Amino acid sequence: MTHNEMRPLLSVRHLTKRFGKGCSFCRQPENLPPLNNRCPRCGTVWACNDLSFDLYEGEILGIVGESGSGKSSLVQCLYFDTSVTGGTATLSNYQDGETNIFLESPQQKRYIRNHLMGMVYQNPWTGLKMNFSSGGNIAEKLIAAGHFNVHHIQKRAADLLDHVEIPLSRMNEAPRNFSGGMQQRVQISKALANRPPILLLDEVTTGLDLSVQARVLDLIRRIQHESRTAMIVVSHDLGVIRMLCDRTMVMKQGRCIEAGLTDQILEDPHHAYTQLLVHSLL
Structure with a gap:
């Protein structure tokens, strides 16, 4: 079945996020200089400027760009960590895909965060409570989604930690004692606690040693293969995107x-900036 015959799981249209009040000049984004997202008149930064894309079930969509390109702002908007300036996003498994999730109430946004999306942050200190145990971090996510059976919570936490190769002997230990790679794996297990159909991953291998990076990337691929979770992977590293x-x-x-298709973009980039990125990888 082609993507044209399938309905996207997530559909984003004209997503805009600005930092600053904006002015009559830059509220027409086409007025902004082509290679700058800061308004020359009022100084407002347009972190996301009219972005539209779809994400399909079981697919991994990569978002690549240099620091400051707006890619992290994009996933933060999708996870409601920051509010959008404009645009729509719909989920096919929420209100039959008819509702712009950006306009939902805080209560409904919490429901979406707890059931329909998981987020893995670049810095594990953002996504984990470092004073809770590893199992406690997963329990927190399960309880937020309405699971209160202690036996079920303990079993799910143990299964998830085992899945991401955290020794169960360390289940009751706080992640602050763990290495960066282990912290990221605990964060991934927490994000997966309620089996969300969409996982957002923001620069999850940045700052990790290469061998640790490889293990985290293998884990992400395994999760996607086993559970058909759709993912958005944000990275400045084309090696991660290619993999x-x-x-x-x-x-x-x-x-x-x-x-476009990752292979096409890496083998035949059209835009001069993409060509630069690809050649720097080679």
Whole structure:
């Protein structure tokens, strides 16, 4: 079945996020200089500028770009960590895909965060409570989604930690005692606690040793293969994108400058900036 015959799991249209009040000049985003996302008149930064894309079940979509390109702002908008300035996002498994989730109540946004999406942050200290035990971090996510059976919570936490290769002897230990790679794996297990159909991963291998990076990437691929979880993987590293992603969006200065199948983008990049990125990888 082709993507055209399938309904996207997530559909985003004209997503815009600005930092600053904006002015009559930059509220027409086409007025912004082509290689800059800061308004020359009022200084407002347009972190995401009219982004549209779809994500399908079981697919991994890569978002690549240099620091400051807006890719992290994009996933933070999707997970409601920051509010959008404009645009729509719909989920096919929420209100039959008819509702713009950005306009939902805080209560409904919490429901979406707890049941329909998981988030893995670049810094595990953002996604984990470092004073809780590893099992306690997973329990927190399960309880937020309405699971209160202690036996069920303990079993699910043990299964998840085992799945991400955290020794069960360390289940009651706080992640602050763990290495960076282990912290990321605990964070991934917490994000997966309620079997969300969508996982958002923001620069999850940045700062990890290469051998640890490889283990985390293998884990992500295994999860996607076993559970058909759809993922958005944000990275500035084309090696990560090449290893994981079916399709890729290239961002620069808040805009999508190129999008397509990952193989096509890496083997035949059209935009000069993408060519630069690809050649720096080679």
